[in-house]
Amino acid sequence: xxxxxxxxxxxxxxxxxxxxxxxxxxxxxxxxxxxxxxxxxxxxxxxxxxxxxxxxxxxxxxxxxxxxxxxxxxxxxxxxxxxxxxxxxxxxxxxxxxxxxxxxxxxxxxxxxxxxxxxxxxxxxxxxxxxxxxxxxxxxxxxxxxxxxxxxxxxxxxxxxxxxxxxxxxxxxxxxxxxxxxxxxxxxxxxxxxxxxxxxxxxxxxxxxxxxxxxxxxxxxxxxxxxxxxxxxxxxxxxxxxxxxxxxxxxxxxxxxxxxxxxxxxxxxxxxxxxxxxxxxxxxxxxxxxxxxxxxxxxxxxxxxxxxxxxxxxxxxxxxxxxxxxxxxxxxxxxxxxxxxxxxxxxxxxxxxxxxxxxxxxxxxxxxxxxxxxxxxxxxxxxxxxxxxxxxxxxxxxxxxxxxxxxxxxxxxxxxxxxxxxxxxxxxxxxxxxxxxxxxxxxxxxxxxxxxxxxxxxxxxxxxxxxxxxxxxxxxxxxxxxxxxxxxxxxxxxxxxxxxxxxxxxxxxxxxxxxxxxxxxxxxxxxxxxxxxx
Amino acid sequence: xxxxxxxxxxxxxxxxxxxxxxxxxxxxxxxxxxxxxxxxxxxxxxxxxxxxxxxxxxxxxxxxxxxxxxxxxxxxxxxxxxxxxxxxxxxxxxxxxxxxxxxxxxxxxxxxxxxxxxxxxxxxxxxxxxxxxxxxxxxxxxxxxxxxxxxxxxxxxxxxxxxxxxxxxxxxxxxxxxxxxxxxxxxxxxxxxxxxxxxxxxx
Numbered sequence: 223x224x225x226x227x228x229x230x231x232x233x234x235x236x237x238x239x240x241x242x243x244x245x246x247x248x249x250x251x252x253x254x255x256x257x258x259x260x261x262x263x264x265x266x267x268x269x270x271x272x273x274x275x276x277x278x279x280x281x282x283x284x285x286x287x288x289x290x291x292x293x294x295x296x297x298x299x300x301x302x303x304x305x306x307x308x309x310x311x312x313x314x315x316x317x318x319x320x321x322x323x324x325x326x327x328x329x330x331x332x333x334x335x336x337x338x339x340x341x342x343x344x345x346x347x348x349x350x351x352x353x354x355x356x357x358x359x360x361x362x363x364x365x366x367x368x369x370x371x372x373x374x375x376x377x378x379x380x381x382x383x384x385x386x387x388x389x390x391x392x393x394x395x396x397x398x399x400x401x402x403x404x405x406x407x408x409x410x411x412x413x414x415x416x417x418x419x420x421x422x423x424x425x426x427x428x429x430x431x432x433x434x435x436x437x438x439x440x441x442x443x444x445x446x447x448x449x450x451x452x453x454x455x456x457x458x459x460x461x462x463x464x465x466x467x468x469x470x471x472x473x474x475x476x477x478x479x480x481x482x483x484x485x486x487x488x489x490x491x492x493x494x495x496x497x498x499x500x501x502x503x504x505x506x507x508x509x510x511x512x513x514x515x516x517x518x519x520x521x522x523x524x525x526x527x528x529x530x531x532x533x534x535x536x537x538x539x540x541x542x543x544x545x546x547x548x549x550x551x552x553x554x555x556x557x558x559x560x561x562x563x564x565x566x567x568x569x570x571x572x573x574x575x576x577x578x579x580x581x582x583x584x585x586x587x588x589x590x591x592x593x594x595x596x597x598x599x600x601x602x603x604x605x606x607x608x609x610x611x612x613x614x615x616x617x618x619x620x621x622x623x624x625x626x627x628x629x630x631x632x633x634x635x636x637x638x639x640x641x642x643x644x645x646x647x648x649x650x651x652x653x654x655x656x657x658x659x660x661x662x663x664x665x666x667x668x669x670x671x672x673x674x675x676x677x678x679x680x681x682x683x684x685x686x687x688x689x690x691x692x693x694x695x696x697x698x699x700x701x702x703x704x705x706x707x708x709x710x711x712x713x714x715x716x717x718x719x720x721x722x723x724x725x726x727x728x729x730x731x732x733x734x735x736x737x738x739x740x741x742x743x744x745x746x747x748x749x750x751x752x753x754x755x756x
Numbered sequence: 757x758x759x760x761x762x763x764x765x766x767x768x769x770x771x772x773x774x775x776x777x778x779x780x781x782x783x784x785x786x787x788x789x790x791x792x793x794x795x796x797x798x799x800x801x802x803x804x805x806x807x808x809x810x811x812x813x814x815x816x817x818x819x820x821x822x823x824x825x826x827x828x829x830x831x832x833x834x835x836x837x838x839x840x841x842x843x844x845x846x847x848x849x850x851x852x853x854x855x856x857x858x859x860x861x862x863x864x865x866x867x868x869x870x871x872x873x874x875x876x877x878x879x880x881x882x883x884x885x886x887x888x889x890x891x892x893x894x895x896x897x898x899x900x901x902x903x904x905x906x907x908x909x910x911x912x913x914x915x916x917x918x919x920x921x922x923x924x925x926x927x928x929x930x931x932x933x934x935x936x937x938x939x940x941x942x943x944x945x946x947x948x949x950x951x952x953x954x955x956x957x958x959x
Contacts, residue, residue, distance in 0.1 A: 241794035241813070246910055252807035358804055358929050364950060420933040420950065481932040482808060482923065484916045642845070643918025644936055651936040655943055745921075746936050 253470065253480035255490045260471040263317045263491065265499035266601045272462065273432060273495060276335035278303040281346075288346050288393060294375040294729050299397035301346035307334065308350045309365055309430065311357065316491070317498040320475035325429040325496075326353060326361060332496050333465050333516075334414070334432030341408050341438040345396040355388040360479040361421065361428040363388050368417035369434050370556060371409065371539070371685065371710035373401045376731025379685060382419035382748070383654045398436070401687055402727045406623045407708070409688070410441050411512040411539035411558045413465070419654060423487070423518050423740035424479050429496070431516045433463045440620070441541065445613035455535070456510040456562065456613040462502070463512045466553075466599070467493045468520045484645070486519030486585020486741045492578070492599040501601040507611035508564045510535075515553040519739045521588040521679065521713075522553045523580035526563070527598070530574070533615055536560035537707035540688060541619040546704055552580070554681035554713040556738040559704070562615055565604055572604040585741060587679030587715070622708060625690055625723050629666040634659060638682065638714060638737065638747065639674030645737065651746035652736075658749040661726050662756035668692070671712055672719045680747070682712040683738040684724070693721040711738055726753050791906035796823045803830055804930030808914050812907055817885035817900035828899070831928045833868045833952055837937065838917045839900075840876040841888045845920040849937025850892045853922070856944045857898065865897030868948060872900045875919055877908045926951035 251257065281287065281304045288304075290296035307329050313322035314332055328334025328349075339345055353363035364387045368380025377384065378394040386392045400407035416422060416430035437443045445457040455461070468489035472478045480487060491498045515522060526532070534546045539558045551559045568574065579596030582588040639646050648658065661667065669689070671682055688708035691699050695718055699706045712720055736748035796811045802825065811825040822828050837853060839846035850872070857864055864870055874880035880888075885900035894900075903911055911917060922939075924947055925932030931951050935944065 241796050243792055243794045245790045246793050246810065247790040251914060356929070357931075360930060360932075362931055362933070362950060420935070420947070481805075481925075481930070482915045484918075484934070642920065644920060651938065653940065653943065655940055745934055 251480060253478045253483075255470050255488060258472070258478070260469075260489075260491050261320065261473060261475070263319045263498050265598065266501040268317055268497045268500045270462075270500040270502040270600065271495045271497050273331065273333045273336045276305055276307075276329070276337045278305055280304070284348055288395075292393060293377060293395040294731070295397060296395055299344040299395075299399055301395060302343045303339075304346045304348075305337065306348045306350070308352045310352045311354055314429065314496060316469065316471070316493055316496060320471060320498070323471070323475055323477055324359070325477070326425065327429040328414075328432050332429035332431070334430075336433040336435060336463060337414070338443070339396065339398055339434065339436045341398050341400060341436060344398045347394040347396070348391055349386070349394065350391040351386045351388050353388050359428075360481050361424040362418060364418055364421070365425060365430065366417045366419070367392070367394065367414055368685075369394075369396065369412055369414045370683070371688065372396055372412060372434070373399070373407070373409070373686060373728065375729040376733060379733060380417040381654075381732050382417050382422070382734065385418050399728070402725065404623055405438070406620050407688065408436065408438055408441075408541075409539050410436055410541060411514070411536060411560050412436065413514050413516065413558070415516065420744050423744045424481070426516065426740060427467070427469070427477060427479055427518055431465060431467070433465065433512070433514070435463070435512070453616045453619065454612065454614040456508045460507070460613065461510045461512070463514070464494050464600070465496070465514045465516050466522065467496060468517045469493055483585065483741060484643075484745045486587070486739045488520055488582065488585055489517070492597055494600045499598065499600060501603050503605045504565050504602045505607045506565050506568050506570070506604055507607060508562050508566065508613050508615070510560060510562055512558065512560050513551070513553065514558045515555055517555060519555060519585040519741055521555065521580055521582055521681075522578045523550050523592065524553070524599075525550045525577045525579055525596070527575035527577055530563065533562040533564070534559060534704050535562060535615070535619070537704050538688070538709045538711055540708040542704065542707050543621055543701070544618040545615055546702065548704065551704070552713070554679070554711060554738075555740070556681055556683055557711045557713070563602075565602070566611065568604045570604050570606045574602040574604070576600045576602070585739070586677065587739070590715075622690060625692065626666070630668050631662075631665045633668040633670065635670045635672065636735070636749070637672045637674045638680045640678065645742045645745050645747035647735075647747060647749045650749075652748040654750050656750070657732070657752040659751040661751060661753050663730060663753050664725070664727055664756050666723070666725050669722045669724060670719065671714055671722060673714045673717055676716045678716065680714045680742065681738040682714050682735065683710060684712075684735045685733040686729075687724050687726060689722040689724045691720060692723050695719055730754060791909055793907060793910060796826065799826050803927055805829065805925065805927045805932070810907075810910060810914075812903070814901050814903045814907060815882045816902070817882050817889050819882055819886075822899075824903070828869070828871060829927050833926050833948065834924065835868060835870045836915075836923045836925075837872045838875050838919055838921060839872055839880070840874065840919045841880050841884060842876065843919050845937065847892075849920050849922070850888075850894070852937055852939070852941060852944070854892055854894055855941045857895070859941060859945050860948065863948070870898040872898070873908070873911060873917065874900065874902050875908060875912055875917055877902050877905050924948065924951060
């Protein structure tokens with residue numbers, strides 16, 4: 223007996239050890255926002271941080287230089303702008319009353335620098351992993367960077383197994399050519415984040431997230447443009463990215479994460495651009511806010527405290543055919559919505575809160591109930607107007623690419639389910655060594671996404687190609703709905719069944735579909751699918 | 757499937773807030789009362805994962821007893837699987853893990869430690885665990901653990917333990933991942949580099 227104990231490295235007990243009987247609750251998990259909530263913080267004392275715009279570098283600074291042979295179609299889309307980022311660990315202040323928090327990020331900050339890209343200007347991004355190899359904590363210093371939901375070659379997509387360890391780097395090439403060469407497939411508000419196999423949730427939570435914005439002649443980023451094609455949406459300092467992460471902090475001000483949780487995790491501190499409940503000074507004019515939900519498991523439904531409406535202009539980063547006025551916006555995990563808020567009827571001194579009223583009490587998904595009060599996530603403080611507002615909201619943007627059911631090559635069924643404690647897709651768990659679907663290039667497919675469970679929600683994310691919803695629970699989508707759009711995250715509520723239309727164009731290789739409740743993703747709710755030569 | 761509420765509904769605030777969502781789970785919430793656990797004082801200051809592993813005495817299929825955290829977990833790279841031996845899923849996983857053990861033969865018992873915790877402590881007695889281990893040819897350096905009814909209740913919640921999944925981790929770093937028992941052996945082997953990262957020679 224003693225021999226085995228030693229062989230297993232343990233010491234078999236001889237006699238009874240002295241013990242201390244304690245009453246322990248199974249419910250009292252080591253990390254639990256109900257039992258151990260974050261320390262209190264005063265809301266609206268932190269100004270909203272705006273991540274800086276990333277600056278390109280000369281290609282001569284890249285050593286070794288880019289290797290076109292590593293990338294599909296590089297010669298057709300030679301990079302015109304080059305970036306080099308380092309993923310590192312640093313101290314970050316979420317709130318002055320919490321003290322510094324050990325964080326990870328790109329370029330020494332979180333959110334990382336915002337990439338400004340233009341369609342037609344291919345990019346090259348070299349990503350170095352300078353994270354500490356011996357890091358003690360929930361996150362894993364090994365990374366794979368995904369631009370959600372860039373239309374890019376597999377080798378640049380942040381496939382979960384294309385990871386780099388400390389001291390290594392990875393090159394990404396973004397052709398900045400829309401799907402099928404179709405301008406209607408342009409995407410505008412994206413984000414880049416870690417996608418490491420098994421560790422996406424903790425690594426993004428630790429700070430590895432940032433914005434990636436793409437412009438073109440219409441969405442030109444210039445509200446004063448004289449180009450007749452330009453939409454002249456609010457631009458510059460009036461075009462404001464808002465990245466949401468709900469975070470739970472321990473008594474030392476460090477981000478707390480339950481490494482054994484499989485349901486999903488919620489934080490009790492609402493952060494915007496990694497600041498807890500910030501305030502933002504606005505002039506009485508139009509603003510474009512690019513709202514992105516970067517959190518682990520939380521869903522939101524946002525309202526403005528004054529009852530003012532949002533003018534919704536995009537869904538999942540894709541322009542709607544036309545703006546839609548709405549008194550609220552719903553965001554499941556990883557979703558984005560660009561909205562225009564017009565403060566021109568407000569007076570200097572007014573304070574307007576961005577409120578989340580969607581009840582969610584556990585990580586599996588929201589209850590669906592709207593609260594009367596909700597949580598004030600940030601505050602807009604109205605200050606005097608400095609310059610006239612020349613921005614516009616056009617009556618329409620661009621039409622959706624047509625859906626042609628006569629082109630459909632095949633139909634696939636994907637069932638998101640829960641089986642005896644395991645999250646599954648079509649009954650299986652994530653296996654990145656084999657594709658669950660092999661799709662000939664240039665195919666058109668119908669994917670039926672079914673929630674096999676009645677108690678939980680899944681924000682389903684399909685990489686690479688945007689989809690359109692044909693039917694939601696048997697009914698077509700109305701043109702008046704915000705989800706009448708090109709999308710990359712499908713909010714799959716309890717027992718929902720949704721029919722999607724997709725094409726698979728331009729590049730070959732391995733891609734994934736997964737639940738973007740990233741705890742579910744890390745616990746195997748992901749499938750690999752491949753595009754192969756037709 | 758609707759096993760969800762039975763196996764996973766656990767938080768008391770769920771009862772307060774959305775009991776209607778999970779009526780099947782309500783019974784398990786009520787049943788999961790605080791349990792009295794005899795804890796052994798730590799020999800040394802505990803590491804980053806100690807909060808998940810109460811320092812309690814557990815039995816093994818070898819008829820030995822161990823102090824869970826101090827003897828088995830502290831400072832180690834660990835492969836911890838969960839079984840109910842009456843379940844076919846457990847058998848599939850165990851067969852897979854036996855193959856993994858062969859692949860990692862020079863590391864098991866040295867820098868990687870294999871444990872299997874039963875979630876059915878009443879049925880899966882240490883004697884039955886021993887028979888199960890022998891039937892599957894698990895060999896040395898792999899402990900099948902029975903933590904008793906109350907200890908299992910606690911560990912099931914602390915570790916979100918469900919039959920057929922494997923936790924792999926490095927206790928000294930507080931870094932833990934998870935995979936399902938049916939995962940390919942090659943994929944399981946690769947994961948061990950993920951909790952003790954070494955710079956690769958190329959790439």
